[in-house]
Amino acid sequence: MEVGNQTLHIGFTFLGLTHEPHLKVLLFTLFTLVYTFTMVGNIGIIVLIWLASRLHTPMYFFLYHLSFVDLCYSSAIAPRMLADLVSKGLVISLISCMVQLFFLCGFASVEAILLAVMAYDRYVAVCQPLHYMTIMTERLCARLVAAAYIGGILHSLVEVTCTSRLPFCRWEINHFCCDVPPLLKLSCSGTLSNEIAMFIFGGSLVITSVLGVLLSYGTIILAVLRMHSSAARLRVFSTCFSHFTGVLLYFGTILFTYLRPSSSYSLDQDKAVTLFYTAVIPMLNPLIYSLRNQDVKEALRQIMVRTAKHC
Template identity: 45%
Template sequence: MEGFNQTRVTEFVFRGLTDNSMLEMLFLVTFSATYMLTLFGNLLIVVTIMFTPRLHTPMYFFLSNLSFIDICLSSVTVPKMLEGFLLERKVTSFDACIAQLFFLHLFACAEIFLLTIMAYDRYVAICTPLHYSTVMNMKVCAQLVFALWLGGTIHSLVQTVLTTRLPYCGPNIIDSYFCDVPSVIKLACTDTYLTGVLIVSNSGTISTVSFLALVTSYTVILVSLRKQSAEGRRKALSTCTAHFTVVVLLFGPCIFIYTRPDTSFSIDKVVAVFYTVITPLLNPLIYTLRNEEVKNSMKQLRQHQVFTKVFT
């Protein structure tokens, strides 16, 4: 590709979250604990669903996929961030930067599509319960998951091509703790206005349109709940509230960052930490603490020492 032939920069230097050594140590301890809890919590959900036959339903199938994506999403950025807290000079090679960018968008986009599918699943279950088993059978669920990974891959390839086709001849300092399209293209030795427009039309549009579709879906669900029994309304509201909380936590930062790639704010790093570090941790907490079925299944598996066998 022409962009590769013009590339002179061989490495990028991260500014990181802070240059205060005391804060770096505090962040190292805090985010290390957060990352370990993220891995453990999401893996716990995957194992619980895998070893509990009554949880082999579309909703929990999607939930296990969400936990898997959260493990991958946090693993793209957090280990490199933790390494940076220990190093005075935070460096990554050009190829490693592009790889990080690719996988970040792959997993983030896959999660956006998955949350949209989960909203559709809840819509079918609540609004057309008699047709649910036909519409959302496991074959359809598997096809939807394949489609979301395909869509995420295409989206990520587009973002990667848009980034690598640009010439980079210096500077090479990224004002962040990881590589992302908006922060990297600012370092290109050419006008990036058109690339910025394409990013908005890709990432920004996907985030915004998916979010509006989700809001519409949940609005229809809330309206239809008036016909449900009190117990049915309670269960549906509990599930939908958990889903919508996750939606806001992910979509808010994505819309904030990717609808304005040419503009930077001081709060951008905080927003980035939220969706790359905090949200993957909150997802298992939101779904397990509010879900009696999952909690009961975990207790039963613990009694049978399933977790001991899996985690050892």
Template identity: 40%
Template sequence: MNEENHTTVTEFFLVGLSHYPGLLLSLYVLCLVMYLVILLGNSILIIISILDPRLHTPMYFFLGNLSFLDICYTSSSIPQMLIIVMSERKSISFTGCALQMVISLGLGCTECILLAVMAYDRYVAICNPLRYTIIMNKGLCAQMAAWTWITGFLVSLVQTVLALLKPFCGNVIDHLTCEILALLKLLCGDISLNVFIMTVASIVILIIPLTLIFFSYIFILSTILRINSSEGRKKAFSTCSAHLTVVVLFYGSALFIYMKPKSKDTKTSDELIGLSYGVITPMMNPIIYSLRNKEVKNAVEKFLIKNLYLKKI
């Protein structure tokens, strides 16, 4: 596209899956139900990690961060998406689109780094158990969490600003939300700088954390296999299996979206994978941790029984 043909954009039209009008009502109901499950499940995890003294450990501190992040991440896009899906105009203001993109991208980047931090926490807990409380002290945990959020939003801000400063040759986004890959297809002129920055960001946010997680679990698995007690091996593995399941779900979707060859047209499969990345994974996180972690399961049961009992009284 030539820069001379650029358009002054005041709003964007989100037309993702609009060529399947029969799916829109089903999509609305499905996303609404999943969003409510996300809010309920992650809120319960945050509450029990605060109220239950047994969960006042670095592992559950980071899990609380993950749950809060998932609530914010889905809240930045799903409510607006639900409005647009059922709207005839399907428009969002330029400012609204920019805010949605910087927040959702920032939270997605933050989650990538946070999962690597959680893997490091599991590595220290299993491979250096005697020094765990010394290494993973409150000060270090707070610093790691803070820098995780700061780094994620700095990466998002750079990519978003570079994209929005370019002239646009259209304002129709073939996606359900203001997603940066879909927005880049509307830019006029040369976008090689944007592609380069996105490639660097993908390496920093996706590849490096995933590599750290991979090597962490190599050491973790090696240590677990050296444990003589079968009960000890089972307990050690149970503390890692939930996190590893979340990593596979999250990074699988993220790598498919951001690391595969880019095409000009958005495929339906890309939109559905994006929905999985942005909705299904945050919904599954509290379910996975509740089912795979005995301490979380017991704390959730205690919380629910206590509240149900008090309501009956």
């Protein structure tokens, strides 16, 4: 049915990652493994922090929530993407598309704020170690995490509200999920106001988070340069390396994807970037935060020993 130049349609279909049948099989197998590792890794981190009393500190409280966000983040995208790789012509309704967009934007924003909060936590631990426990109280940590979730929800509501009000005259999304840039391409009308909203709200959230990270790590670097002990420097480097690696991976892809004018979008290229931060990074985070972390290794060893004794 047509009204003016706009076609009313029951929903959208994703063009997905590829049309080649053999590549679909390969990608389905690969990303099923990625999603499985993501689930196992992040659930493992959550359970480990919950069970190990030695990990009941602010640092691991934030990591607990980061793993939860990665788990939800990946689950908002991966099941539908995998279904599209094995089934042809699956339709997603406008409401379902907006729900997916809400969770995608929401958890992406929460993760950005959480990474900035974790950088602040590392700054306090390195630069004010004697006052760490008096500054990073349970109450402050809970408020910081609550602020991250509230900020993510508010940003997501703005993006979903602006996008859902657009008139769409095409229904094939050149992507594997409902994201803002590919949806803007389907609109029959101008999208300048949406782009401005995305730059203002999304940009301010990301830039504020990045500035928080840069300020925290800039102060940490100055503190490290004033240290005379090489052992102390190595200890600080070991403490901050994992988080800084996660920050570089996440913010690098987010900034590349969203903070550009729409004229520079290459949706095929953006698929790979979006795939990286929605599927690969949630899988890598448990490895990044555990492989070099002696506390996590020791807590895991103690739980395994305790379990073996009970068996």
